[in-house]
Amino acid sequence: MEQDTYRTALAAVQKICAEKGEADAADIAKAVGLSSAAAEAFVRQIDEDSFANVIEIDLCCGEEYIVKGLTEQGRAFLGKI
Numbered sequence: 239m240e241q242d243t244y245r246t247a248l249a250a251v252q253k254i255c256a257e258k259g260e261a262d263a264a265d266i267a268k269a270v271g272l273s274s275a276a277a278e279a280f281v282r283q284i285d286e287d288s289f290a291n292v293i294e295i296d297l298c299c300g301e302e303y304i305v306k307g308l309t310e311q312g313r314a315f316l317g318k319i
Contacts, residue, residue, distance in 0.1 A: 239280060246270055247280050248316055251290060252308050261305045281305060289315055 239247075250269040254261035267277035281303040285292035289312030293304045308316070 239276070239283070243270070243272075244280070244283075245316065247272065247277075248284065248289060248308070248312060251284070251305050252313070252316065255305060255307045259306075263303065266305075278303065284312065287311075 247266055247270045250266060251261050254265050254269060258265070263274060263277040263281050266272065266280060267274050270277070272280065281290075281292060284290040284305070285303070288309055290308050291306040293306060295302045295304060
């Protein structure tokens with residue numbers, strides 16, 4: 239994912255979490271115009287980068303990820319120009 243798209247998606251996560259308290263891949267995909275698969279990969283990436291507080295929910299047919307908000311690192315990354 240390009241850095242501009244990554245930053246845009248991260249900003250969308252911050253906004254969605256401020257409004258709803260949490261975001262999932264579908265929320266992010268809709269807000270940024272990503273495919274479902276790209277949004278899911280993005281959520282896993284921001285978790286790996288320690289930019290967001292992500293909860294993994296194991297379901298019978300796979301897993302779902304819920305983003306509860308950005309970490310201090312994630313907010314600092316957004317603040318960089």
